[in-house]
Amino acid sequence: MSSYLGVCVKVVCVGGGPAGLYLSVLLKRQDPSHDVTVLERDPEGSTYGWGVTYWRSLLDELHARDPESARAVEEHSVRWNQGVAHVRDLTTHQPGDEGHGIGRHKLLEILADRARSLGVHLEYDHPVTADTVPDADLLVAADGVHSTLRTRHAGHFGTRLEAGRNPYVWLGTTKVFDSFTFAFVETAHGWIWCYGYPFGPDRSTCVVECAPETWTGLGLDTAGEAEGLALLGDLFARVLDGHRLIGRATEDAAAASWLRFRTLTNTRWYRDNLVLLGDAAHTTHYSIGAGTTLALEDTFALADALRDTPALPKALARYERERTTALLSLQSAARYSAQWYENLARYIDLPPERMFALLGQRHSPLLPYVPPQLYYRLDRAAGQLEGLRRLKRWLGPKLARTAHGRVLSGRR
Numbered sequence: 574m575s576s577y578l579g580v581c582v583k584v585v586c587v588g589g590g591p592a593g594l595y596l597s598v599l600l601k602r603q604d605p606s607h608d609v610t611v612l613e614r615d616p617e618g619s620t621y622g623w624g625v626t627y628w629r630s631l632l633d634e635l636h637a638r639d640p641e642s643a644r645a646v647e648e649h650s651v652r653w654n655q656g657v658a659h660v661r662d663l664t665t666h667q668p669g670d671e672g673h674g675i676g677r678h679k680l681l682e683i684l685a686d687r688a689r690s691l692g693v694h695l696e697y698d699h700p701v702t703a704d705t706v707p708d709a710d711l712l713v714a715a716d717g718v719h720s721t722l723r724t725r726h727a728g729h730f731g732t733r734l735e736a737g738r739n740p741y742v743w744l745g746t747t748k749v750f751d752s753f754t755f756a757f758v759e760t761a762h763g764w765i766w767c768y769g770y771p772f773g774p775d776r777s778t779c780v781v782e783c784a785p786e787t788w789t790g791l792g793l794d795t796a797g798e799a800e801g802l803a804l805l806g807d808l809f810a811r812v813l814d815g816h817r818l819i820g821r822a823t824e825d826a827a828a829a830s831w832l833r834f835r836t837l838t839n840t841r842w843y844r845d846n847l848v849l850l851g852d853a854a855h856t857t858h859y860s861i862g863a864g865t866t867l868a869l870e871d872t873f874a875l876a877d878a879l880r881d882t883p884a885l886p887k888a889l890a891r892y893e894r895e896r897t898t899a900l901l902s903l904q905s906a907a908r909y910s911a912q913w914y915e916n917l918a919r920y921i922d923l924p925p926e927r928m929f930a931l932l933g934q935r936h937s938p939l940l941p942y943v944p945p946q947l948y949y950r951l952d953r954a955a956g957q958l959e960g961l962r963r964l965k966r967w968l969g970p971k972l973a974r975t976a977h978g979r980v981l982s983g984r985r
Contacts, residue, residue, distance in 0.1 A: 582607050585707045587722055588715030589613025589695065591625075592851030592868035594684035596713060598639055599876035601691035609693045612707065614700035614716070617685070621821065622677035623745040623779075624772025626862040629671055634873065642687040649683070650675040651771045658929040659756040659812055665925040667933065672753055674772035680865075711885065712847045713875075718837050720853035730849065731840030737858070738915050740793075740831040741782040744802075748816035750777045755932065756812040757921060762790025764917055767809055768860070779818060780859060781805055782914060793831065834858055834911065838904070842893040846885060850875065855900055857907035860914060861936065867903065871896055906936035913940070920945055 584600055586593040589611050597609045632650075635643035650673045658665050685695060701707065701716070703725050714722035723730055746769065754769040765783035772778055788794055793801055802818045809818075821830075837856040842849045851868030875892045882888035913920070913935035920928050927949050934940055940948055 582711065583709045584609045584711045584713065585709040586611045586713040586715050586850075587701045587707070588713075588717060588720075588851075588853070589615075589681070589685070589697065590620075590715060590717065590851065590868070591680060591684060591865050592872055593713065593715035594681065594688050595642075595869055596715070596850065596872040596875060597688045597693040598642060598684065598691060599872060600879070601688070601693055602639060603876060603880050605692065610707075610709075611688065611693060611695050612699045612701055613695070613697045615697065617695075617697040618678065618682075620677055620681055621743075623743065623776065624674045624770060625677050625680055625865045626770060626772075627673050627675075627866050629673070631866050631869065632673065635869075638873065639687070642683055645683045645687075646675060646680065647673075649679050649773075651773065653750075653752050653771065655752045656929070656933075657752045657754045658925060658932065659754070660921065660925045660928060661757070661759060663925045665929050666752070667926075667929055669753070669933075672770070674770050674778070676772045676776065679773070710846060711879075713850050714847060714853045715850040717852045718835060718856055720849070722847060723839070723849055723853050726844050726847070729841060729844050731838075733838050735836045737834040737836070737911055739782050739784055739911075740788045740833055741780060741859075742801075742831045744779045744781060744805075745819040746777050746779045746813060746816055747775060747819070748777055748779075748813045749773075749775060750812075754812060755929075756809055757917075758808050760787065760791060760808070763787035764921060765791070765808060766914070766917070767812070769812065779809075781809075784915070784917075788831065836904075836908070842896065843889040848875065848889050848892065854896070855904070857900075857904055858911040860910045861903070861907050863903060863907075867900070870899070874899075905938065909938060909940070910935045916941070923949070 584607055586597055586609070593611050597611050600607050600609050632643065632647060635646060652671055652673055654671045655666055655668050689695060701721055703721065706712070706722065712722065714720050716722060723732060748769070750769045750771050755766065756769070757764055757766040763784050763786055765781065765787055767779050767781045769777050769779045791804065793804065796804060798820050802820055806813060806818050835856065836858065837852070839849060839854055842854050850871050852864070854871065855867070857863055857867060874895045878888040878892040878895070882891055913932070920931050923931070923945060930949060930952070931940065931945055934948070934952060943951070
């Protein structure tokens, strides 16, 4: 983004999460004369979230764009290269691509330090309301799914929020998993499961999910924090190895709460000089582990568009076009991933290795329409059957569009 009439461009990012901070880093690297400010409503160092997952391709991109912060991110990340699934009393392993985890606190600390070193102004404890919108040449809404800036113009942006079916809770644990770990536990009220992954030398993330009837049947809807953590600790004792689960109240924050995931979409991503970034623009179900990666990819596209297209309206239009197109397949995959868990009964009684194989295929638009055992056999043969690959590629977008239409219209 070049300066207008020789005057320094003023950019304000509202929201001090990974997207807002990294965009500020990229813009200052592109032109140190830019006046870039990040406004964060919460105190510095206070953030909700345990670990962030990402893959090697993102790390390579970070190294290409800002080697200094990328080296720090890599240094403070942990790695794994397999998945483990525990189903009842059985365990199965599957190799996979190398995954990375880093604590959200550490990631924000690295990016904040890097932004300051480049001359970005960081202001914490600085909430922005409808009456206190800052003046700027470019105003970036990086203030999350409940974005104040986006909500002011929700009609223009075409904002749509859809709540998922299953309740979930985001917890930490002192158990350090050595793999991306799934555990499925059968109770008298139905199945409950967790996803666990390490993000540091002494902590892991543990996300717990279940069907609504299981949640109420176990009393988790009315349990207090300590009671709920104790119950979940007992249910997942096998994978926790005696370690404790940690809720937000024990980490100097509000009590842990159960939520239903909200999928956010917007038909437009900018209005005049206001542009949406990260979770303010879109969310994808946590089960595909791509939230932070997609937010950072937004920053890559926005920074590139601003650098290469000096006229702001054209730059923002290019950014919107590129990112909405790039997200189509990922949003479809996230919807199918969430639905796989919502229909767990369809898969859970398969032999564990087959169930785990289909867990890895949960993004497929074909899987809900093919009997699981048949899909497993076909997928095993797909390595030799190019025709099946072509069929999946041809049917996939068509089925995805059909399923998306049902979701948006309220039909299932």
